[in-house]
Structure formats: structure tokens, C-alpha cells
Amino acid sequence: MSQHIALAIIGGTGVYSLATLDDVETRHLDTPYGVPSGPVRVGTVLGRRVAFLARHGEDHALPPHRINYRANLAALKSLGATRVLALNTVGGITERFGPRALACPDQLIDYTWGRISTLCEEGGQVLHVDFGEPYAPMLRHKILAAARVTGVKVVDGGCYGVTQGPRLETRAEIARLRRDGCDLVGMTGMPEAGLARELGLDYACLAIVANWAAGCGGGEEITMAEVLANVQAASAGMAELVGELARG
Known part of the structure; x- marks a missing residue:
């Protein structure tokens, strides 16, 4: 596999592997920030070299606030990746973002706390990135564009509110997020996006809506069985979309 990595993918809850990855190499990496969440699987999708990393670990052992986001991104960059597609499993708040929707948000609001959120933590050069x-x-x-070519329906835009987790939010918290302008809610969008910018990586999110956020749907209790079933259904066209994106 001498060709460069066309695309790196970080999988979220319910996305622990890339089934269409062929000729897979497993890379156990270390970085200046420690070890990533797990091994990086490097292979090909439709002839393009792609790297995949499960954000929570392949056994979903890492809660959102314990993920080493810096190591994950640094590991992907060390393999030569310049583009990162983040798959984030989220809850839907506003009407366009119901369960089983895919969305490509264009904004976020960070409500997390206590996470290492910069490469500047140890001192040295301070990065004030735009x-x-x-x-x-x-x-x-x-x-x-890849979604249009492959016929995968993706909602364009939206604001992703990033909460601390790992618990889900109260109805009052979701009402606050709605007032703030959030359309989606999840737990892993930050500091990942900010760190990617500091590392000079092109980074974007494809959000997989697994459930209505508290107080936004019919009021039923959210279960992991429902979440995983919705993630699987929403991901039906993911392989084709990823393949087309890797080609571009």
C-alpha cells in the first residue's frame, strides 16, 4: 500500500469498523500525546487508501471525556492523512434532524468542560487558529457532492451542540440548546474539531441521528437498542458515500 491516504475516518457510537475496507493493515501507533483510542485500520475502498479509527475504541470502552482526541488526530496525521471525516452519533433537536437522518453540520457550540482542548497544553507556541x-x-x-452522486440523503447544515456526557441530557438542557440555536446534540464533536484545525487537517462531520433528544420526539425513553438500530439504518449508504468521497 504505497499510495497516500485519501481519507481518514473516525467512527462514533455504533460505527466500530468499516465493513468495506479491503486489504486491511492494522497499525498500532504512539504519538507525542499518547496512544490513540485503538488500532488504526488502513485499507482500500474502491481502490483508494482509507484509514479508520474507532473513537471510543472498538469495544466502546472510552467515554467521551476520556477519549484522547489529540492522540487520535495525531496518529491519523502521522500516517499522511490530510482529510478527516468524523462520524458522530447524535440526537436530533429540530424538525429536519429526526432519527435515521444524516447531517453535515456547518456550526457547533461547545458545552464541554475539563477536556484537553489544545495542542498548546504543555506550553511553547500558542496557536490562535481561526x-x-x-x-x-x-x-x-x-x-x-458525494451524497448527491451516490443518492444518499444528507441534510446540509445545522448546528451541533457538544455536551459533556456520558449521560444523556435533561429536557431543560435540550430546551436551552434549542434556544441557543442547536439542531443536533452529541458528546464528541469537541475538542476534536478544534484540534483538527490546530493540526492543519481538513475536518468535517457527518452526523448520524440516532434518536430524538429529550423532549423533542414522542417522549419515549431512549434505549441503546434503539440507538444502534437507527445508526445501522442511517448508515446503509455510508460505504458508497465514503468511496465516492475518497475518490474526490
């Missing part, structure tokens, strides 16, 4: 557009516009454009 973060007005938290997702790389050109990569977002390519994701949406």
Missing part, C-alpha cells in the same frame, strides 16, 4: 467556520468548507462541499 475557528469561525469549524468544519472545512471544501470538505463539506465534497461530502454533499
